[in-house]
Amino acid sequence: MSGAEGVPAQRSSRHIRTANRYRVLRRVLAAGPVSRPELAAATGLSQATVATVTGELHRLGMVRAAGFEDSAGGRPRALLAADPAGGTLIGVDVAETYVHAEVFDLTLRVRASTRLAPAPGEDGPARVVERIARAVGRLLADDGAPAGAPVLGVGVTMPGMVDREGGVSVFAANWDWREVPLLDLLTRRIPYRLYLDNPLRATTVAELWFGAARGRQDAVVVNLGTGVGAGLALGGAVHRGASNGAGEWGHTTLVHGGRVCRCGRRGCVESYVGAPGIIRTLTELAPDAAAARAGDQTAVIAALAAGCRAADPVALRVLEVWADQLGAAVADLVNLLDPEVVVLSSWVAREFGAALLTAVREAVDRYALGRPAARAEIVLSPVEGNPVSLGAATFALEGALA
Amino acid sequence: MSGAEGVPAQRSSRHIRTANRYRVLRRVLAAGPVSRPELAAATGLSQATVATVTGELHRLGMVRAAGFEDSAGGRPRALLAADPAGGTLIGVDVAETYVHAEVFDLTLRVRASTRLAPAPGEDGPARVVERIARAVGRLLADDGAPAGAPVLGVGVTMPGMVDREGGVSVFAANWDWREVPLLDLLTRRIPYRLYLDNPLRATTVAELWFGAARGRQDAVVVNLGTGVGAGLALGGAVHRGASNGAGEWGHTTLVHGGRVCRCGRRGCVESYVGAPGIIRTLTELAPDAAAARAGDQTAVIAALAAGCRAADPVALRVLEVWADQLGAAVADLVNLLDPEVVVLSSWVAREFGAALLTAVREAVDRYALGRPAARAEIVLSPVEGNPVSLGAATFALEGALA
Ligand SMILES: [Zn+2]
Ligand SMILES: [Zn+2]
Numbered sequence: 001m002s003g004a005e006g007v008p009a010q011r012s013s014r015h016i017r018t019a020n021r022y023r024v025l026r027r028v029l030a031a032g033p034v035s036r037p038e039l040a041a042a043t044g045l046s047q048a049t050v051a052t053v054t055g056e057l058h059r060l061g062m063v064r065a066a067g068f069e070d071s072a073g074g075r076p077r078a079l080l081a082a083d084p085a086g087g088t089l090i091g092v093d094v095a096e097t098y099v100h101a102e103v104f105d106l107t108l109r110v111r112a113s114t115r116l117a118p119a120p121g122e123d124g125p126a127r128v129v130e131r132i133a134r135a136v137g138r139l140l141a142d143d144g145a146p147a148g149a150p151v152l153g154v155g156v157t158m159p160g161m162v163d164r165e166g167g168v169s170v171f172a173a174n175w176d177w178r179e180v181p182l183l184d185l186l187t188r189r190i191p192y193r194l195y196l197d198n199p200l201r202a203t204t205v206a207e208l209w210f211g212a213a214r215g216r217q218d219a220v221v222v223n224l225g226t227g228v229g230a231g232l233a234l235g236g237a238v239h240r241g242a243s244n245g246a247g248e249w250g251h252t253t254l255v256h257g258g259r260v261c262r263c264g265r266r267g268c269v270e271s272y273v274g275a276p277g278i279i280r281t282l283t284e285l286a287p288d289a290a291a292a293r294a295g296d297q298t299a300v301i302a303a304l305a306a307g308c309r310a311a312d313p314v315a316l317r318v319l320e321v322w323a324d325q326l327g328a329a330v331a332d333l334v335n336l337l338d339p340e341v342v343v344l345s346s347w348v349a350r351e352f353g354a355a356l357l358t359a360v361r362e363a364v365d366r367y368a369l370g371r372p373a374a375r376a377e378i379v380l381s382p383v384e385g386n387p388v389s390l391g392a393a394t395f396a397l398e399g400a401l402a
Numbered sequence: 403m404s405g406a407e408g409v410p411a412q413r414s415s416r417h418i419r420t421a422n423r424y425r426v427l428r429r430v431l432a433a434g435p436v437s438r439p440e441l442a443a444a445t446g447l448s449q450a451t452v453a454t455v456t457g458e459l460h461r462l463g464m465v466r467a468a469g470f471e472d473s474a475g476g477r478p479r480a481l482l483a484a485d486p487a488g489g490t491l492i493g494v495d496v497a498e499t500y501v502h503a504e505v506f507d508l509t510l511r512v513r514a515s516t517r518l519a520p521a522p523g524e525d526g527p528a529r530v531v532e533r534i535a536r537a538v539g540r541l542l543a544d545d546g547a548p549a550g551a552p553v554l555g556v557g558v559t560m561p562g563m564v565d566r567e568g569g570v571s572v573f574a575a576n577w578d579w580r581e582v583p584l585l586d587l588l589t590r591r592i593p594y595r596l597y598l599d600n601p602l603r604a605t606t607v608a609e610l611w612f613g614a615a616r617g618r619q620d621a622v623v624v625n626l627g628t629g630v631g632a633g634l635a636l637g638g639a640v641h642r643g644a645s646n647g648a649g650e651w652g653h654t655t656l657v658h659g660g661r662v663c664r665c666g667r668r669g670c671v672e673s674y675v676g677a678p679g680i681i682r683t684l685t686e687l688a689p690d691a692a693a694a695r696a697g698d699q700t701a702v703i704a705a706l707a708a709g710c711r712a713a714d715p716v717a718l719r720v721l722e723v724w725a726d727q728l729g730a731a732v733a734d735l736v737n738l739l740d741p742e743v744v745v746l747s748s749w750v751a752r753e754f755g756a757a758l759l760t761a762v763r764e765a766v767d768r769y770a771l772g773r774p775a776a777r778a779e780i781v782l783s784p785v786e787g788n789p790v791s792l793g794a795a796t797f798a799l800e801g802a803l804a
Contacts, residue, residue, distance in 0.1 A: 016418075161773055170773065218644050230738065234636055241740020242620050245774045252734035253769070256657045256727065265769060325658065332654035336632065336738070338643020367667060369653055371563055371573065375645045 017053075020045060021401045024053045025062060026209055028082050029107060033066040035077040054080055060400075061086040062106055082107045087152040087400065090139065090192070091393030092132055093199060093386055094158050096174045099128075101135035102389040105149065108210060108397070110385060112142050123175045125185060132156060133189035153193040153396030155202070157388055158182065162198040164244050169196075195395040199223075200247050202391025203345055204231030204238050209394050211383040212343040219341045220333050221381075222249075224326075224348040226297065228274045230333055250274065254329050272325040275301050275348050281321055286314045298347075305351040319352070319359055327363020334368040334376045345381035353380065419455075422447060423803045426455045427464060428611055430484050431509060435468040437479040456482055462802075463488040464508055484509045489554040489802065492541065492594070493795030494534055495601060495788055496560050498576045501530075503537035504791040507551065510612060510799070512787060514544050525577045527587060534558060535591035555595040555798030557604070559790055560584060564600040566646050571598075597797040601625075602649050604793025606633030606640050609745050611796050613785040620741040623783075624651075624732060626750040628699065630676045632735055652676065656731050674727040677703050677750050683723055688716045700749075707753040721754070721761055729765020736770040736778045747783040755782065 023043045028034055031042070040050045057063040058080075066081035084105040093100040102113040116131050136154060160172035167183020183196050204213070204221045213219035213233050221231035230249035232239040239246050250270030251263050258267030259280070271277050275297050282304065283292055291314065294303035307315025330342060342364075349356060361378050368376070383390065425445045430436055433444070442452045459465040460482075468483035486507040495502040504515040518533050538556060562574035569585020585598050606615070606623045615621035615635050623633035632651035634641040641648050652672030653665050660669030661682070673679050677699050684694055684706065693716065696705035709717025732744060744766075751758060763780050770778070785792065 218641075232739075234641055235639070237637070239620075239636055239739070241774065242742040243740055243773055243777045245771070245777070246738065246740040248737035248740075248771055248774070251737050251771055253656060253730050254658050256660070256730055258658070263771065328655050328658055332734075333738075335650035335653050336648065336735075337634075337641070338645055338648040338650075340644040367655070369647070369650055369665065371645055372643065372647045372650065375647070 017056075018402045020049060020053050021057060022398065024050060025057055025082070025397075025401065026214070028057075028063055028080055029209070030214060033069075033079040033081045035069060035071075035079055037077065039080075084109070085149045088149045089152055089393040089396045089400075090136055090154040091202075091389035091391065091396070092135060092154065092156045093202070093388035093392060094128065094132060094156060095199075096123075096159060099131045099135050100386055100389055101132070101139055102386065102393065103139045104390070104393045106152075106397075108390065108393065112139050113386075113389070114138050114142075125169075125177065125180045125182065128175075129182070129185045129189060132186060136190055151192045152400040153195060154190055155195040155197070155392030155395035156182075156186065157197055157199045157202045157392045159199060161243075161245055162196055162201075164195075164197050164201075164240070167194070167196045193396065193399055195392070195399055197392070197395055198244070199388045199391075200229040200231045201238060201240065201244070202389075202395065203387045204233055204247075204391070205394045205398075206383050206387040206391035207231070207343050207345070207381065208233050208236075208238070210390065211381055211387070212341055212379050216340045218337065218339040219343065220337060220339045221343045221345050222330060222333070222349075223346040224273065224275075224344060225346040226275045228270045232337070234337070249329070249333065252329070252332070254325060269325075269329040273322060273329060278304070278318065278322050278348070282314075282318050285317055285321065289314045291315060301348055301351050305353075305355075308352060308355045319355060323356065323359030324363050324366075327360050328367045330360060330378070331364050331367030331373070334364060334372045338372045339376050341377045341379060343379055343381050345383070345387060349380060356380075419458075420804045422451060422455050423459060424800065426452060427459055427484070427799075427803065428616075430459075430465055430482060431611070432616060435471075435481040435483045437471060437481055439479065441482075486511070487551045490551045491554055491795040491798045491802075492538055492556040493604075493791035493793065493798070494537060494556065494558045495604070495790035495794060496530065496534060496558060497601075498525075498561060501533045501537050502788055502791055503534070503541055504788065504795065505541045506792070506795045508554075508799075510792065510795065514541050515788075515791070516540050516544075527571075527579065527582045527584065530577075531584070531587045531591060534588060538592055553594045554802040555597060556592055557597040557599070557794030557797035558584075558588065559599055559601040559604045559794045561601060563645075563647055564598055564603075566599050566603075566642070569596070569598045595798065595801055597794070597801050599794070599797055600646075601790045601793075602631040602633045603640060603642065603646070604791075604797065605747055605789045606635055606649075606793070607796045607800075608785050608789040608793035609633070609747070609783065610635050610638075610640065612792065613783055613789070614743055614745040614781050618742045620739065621743045621745065622735050622739060622741045623745045623747055624735070624751075625748040626675065626677075626728075626746060627748040628677045630672045634739070636739070651731070651735065654731070654734070656727060671727075671731045675724060675731060680706070680720065680724050680750070684716075684720050687719055687723065691716045693717060703750055703753050707755075707757075710754060710757045721757060725758065725761030725765050726768075729762050730769045732762060732780070733766050733769030733775070736766060736774045740774045741778050743779045743781060745781055745783050747785070747789060751782060758782075 027042050036050050040047045063080045064083040066079040068076035071077045086106040089104045099116045103111045158169045161170040163170050169180040169182045207213040207221045217236050219233040223229045228250040229247045251268045253267050254269045255267035259271040261268035261271040291303035294300045304315050429444050438452050442449045465482045466485040468481040470478035473479045488508040491506045501518045505513045560571045563572040565572050571582040571584045609615040609623045621635040625631045630652040631649045653670045655669050656671045657669035661673040663670035663673040693705035696702045706717050
C-alpha cells in the first residue's frame with residue numbers, strides 16, 4: 001500500500017491512460033462478458049472514464065460487443081468481451097535446456113506452442129537467436145493465430161540478469177553470457193515489436209494478470225525450480241529494483257555459514273529449497289533411498305512427490321525438512337514485505353502440490369510473526385500451462401496498450 | 403521501478419494533485435529559493451502544472467515569494483521558498499522509555515523540543531495519552547512556533563504494530579497493549595489533526611523527504627537500535643504492506659536454528675545485530691572485557707564504539723563479527739529488493755559511524771550478488787536530530803497537503 005507520495009516521478013496523463021487501459025482490459029479478460037457499470041465498479045474508475053477507455057480498446061480491436069444482459073427494471077446493458085481476433089501475442093521462454101514458444105490470442109489463450117531443444121554446445125548468442133527466430137517462425141507458419149489477427153508483439157525471457165530497457169542479457173551464468181545485445185540481434189530476425197525480460201518477472205506478471213495476484217496490491221510469487229526466486233508485486237505493480245535485479249531470494253541467507261551454494265556463497269535459501277538442494281537433503285537423510293536413483297533431477301523430484309502421495313516415510317521426512325526450511329525462508333518474505341498473498345509456483349511446487357502447501361503453511365505459521373502471517377494467504381499458482389511464456393506474452397500485451 | 407501497470411486502484415485526479423504538491427514542496431524544501439522553471443526541470447512536471455501547484459501552495463500559506471534571480475539575457479525569474487510561518491507541525495516519538503516531542507516550522511526545522519520520562523508502571527494507555535498531551539501542550543505553551551502559524555497537524559509514533567488508518571495501536575509487546583484505540587483517546591485531549599504510525603515508518607519518511615532516500619525510487623532504511631527493522635521506500639513511496647507491518651527484517655532468519663530471539667523464534671537477525679545481540683556477542687567473545695561492565699545497554703554500546711576508535715582489539719573483533727552478520731543480513735535486502743541506496747540509521751549506527759560503514763560495505767560485497775551490490779550505495783543517515791519525530795511531523799505535513 002502506498003501513500004500519495006508514491007507517485008513515480010515520470011507520472012503523466014499518458015501513463016494514467018495506459019494504466020486505465022490495463023485495468024479495464026485486465027478486468028474484461030478476467031470476468032468475460034461484462035457491462036460498463038460492472039467495469040466501473042470493479043476498477044474504481046468513473047463511468048465516464050470506463051466509457052472512454054472501452055472506446056479506445058474497441059478502436060484498438062481488443063474488445064468487442066458481446067450482446068446484452070437484462071438490467072433489473074432498466075434498459076438491457078451492453079456487454080463487452082475481449083476480442084480473440086484483436087491481435088496475436090507471442091511468448092518465448094528461453095531456458096538453458098529448451099526454447100519454449102507459444103502464440104496466444106488476445107484473451108491470452110494458447111493457440112499453438114512449440115519447443116526446441118539445443119544440440120550440445122549450441123549456446124552462443126547467434127545460435128540461441130537462431131533458435132528463437134525458428135520457434136517464432138514455426139508458430140506463425142502453423143497458423144495458430146486467428147485469421148487476420150495482427151502480431152502485437154513478441155515477449156522473450158532470458159535466464160539470468162536482463163537489462164530490460166536496453167534489451168541486453170547482462171549475465172547468464174550457465175552460458176557465460178555477459179552484456180549480450182540480444183534485442184539488437186533478435187530485431188534483425190523477427191519483424192515484430194520485441195520485449196525482453198527474465199522469467200521471474202514473467203511469472204510475476206502472469207500471476208498479476210491471470211493468477212493469484214490478480215487484484216492484489218502486495219503479492220510474492222515464490223518460484224520453486226532448479227533455481228528459486230521471489231517475484232515481487234508491490235503496490236499492484238512488479239517491483240523490479242534499481243537494476244531489474246530484485247527477487248534474488250534464492251541467494252539470501254537461510255543458514256549463515258551453511259551449505260555452499262552454486263553462487264559461491266554459503267547457506268543460501270536456494271541451496272536448501274531448490275531441486276538440487278532437496279536432492280542433497282535426500283542423500284544426506286537416506287543415501288540408499290530408491291528415489292535418489294530415479295534418474296535425473298526431474299525424475300528424482302517426481303519420485304519424491306510420488307513417495308509423499310504414497311506415504312513413503314523417507315519421502316515424507318524429506319518433505320518435512322524441506323518444508324521447514326522453505327517455511328522459514330517464506331516467513332522472511334512475509335515478515336519483511338507483509339504481502340496479501342504468497343503464490344507457490346514453478347515445476348517443483350506443481351509436483352508436490354497440496355502436500356507441500358499444507359506443510360509450508362504450517363511452517364510459515366511457526367516462523368512468521370503473528371499479524372503478517374495471519375494476513376498472508378499462501379496458495380499454489382492457479383496458472384495453467386507455462387507461466388513464463390504467458391508472462392512474456394503479457395509483456396507484449398502491456399507494450400501494445402502503452 | 404514500476405511499469406505502467408503499477409498505478410494503484412484508487413488512483414484519482416485528487417490523488418495526483420496531492421502527489422504533485424508533495425513533489426513540488428519537497429523540492430522547494432530541499433533546494434531553498436528556487437524558480438518555477440527549475441522546479442519543472444527537477445520534478446518532471448510541466449511548467450503549467452508547476453504554476454498551478456505553486457499557486458495552491460501559496461494559497462495554503464506554505465510557500466512565499468523569495469525575490470528574483472537573473473536569467474541569462476531574459477527577464478529576472480521569480481523565486482519561491484517555503485514559508486516558515488505557513489504552519490506548525492508537531493512530531494511525537496513515543497518510545498518505551500520516553501516521550502520525545504518536537505515542534506517544527508514548515509521548513510521542518512526544529513523550533514522546540516521536550517522529553518518526558520515515565521514514572522515506573524506508567525504504561526497504561528490513559529497515562530501514555532496523558533503524557534503525549536502534556537508534551538504537546540508544553541511545546542505550544544513555550545511558543546516554539548512562529549507567531550500566528552497554525553498547527554497543521556500532530557504526528558505520533560507508537561512502538562509495535564500500528565493500524566494507521568484505524569488509529570489503533572494493535573500490539574505493543576513491552577506494554578502488552580492490544581488493540582488500543584489510541585487515536586480516539588488522543589482526539590479527546592489534542593485539538594489538532596492527528597496522524598498515528600510506527601517509528602520505522604517515520605524514519606523511512608524522514609529519509610524520503612529529507613535524507614538519503616530523497617529523489618530515489620528504491621531505498622531501504624536499516625534501523626539499528628535495541629530492535630532492528632528495515633523501512634522500505636519502493637517506487638518512491640513507503641511500502642507498508644497489507645497490515646502496515648512491512649519491514650520486520652529484524653525477525654527474518656539469519657541463522658536457521660540459531661540464537662533464541664525475544665520474539666520466541668530462533669536465529670533472527672535482531673538477535674545478532676541489535677544492541678542486545680552485539681552485547682551478547684561481546685560476552686561470548688570476551689566475557690571479561692571492560693566494555694561489558696560499562697553499565698546499561700547504551701553505555702556498553704558507547705564503550706564498544708569508543709574502543710573501536712581507540713583500536714581496542716576486543717572492540718574491533720566484536721565489530722568484525724557484528725559487521726559480518728549485519729552485512730549478510732543487509733545483503734539479503736540488497737539481493738531481494740535491488741535498492742539504489744541502503745541507509746544505516748538509529749542510535750547504534752550513529753555510535754559506530756564510519757567504522758561501521760566501512761565494515762558493512764565490505765561485508766555486503768562479500769555476501770550480495772555482484773550486480774545489485776554494485777548498484778546499491780550504502781550510507782549513514784544524514785538526518786540530524788531525531789528522525790522519528792521528524793518523520794512523525796512529516797506525516798502531518800503529508801496530511802495537510804492532501
Ligand atoms: Zn547462492
Ligand atoms: Zn525474532
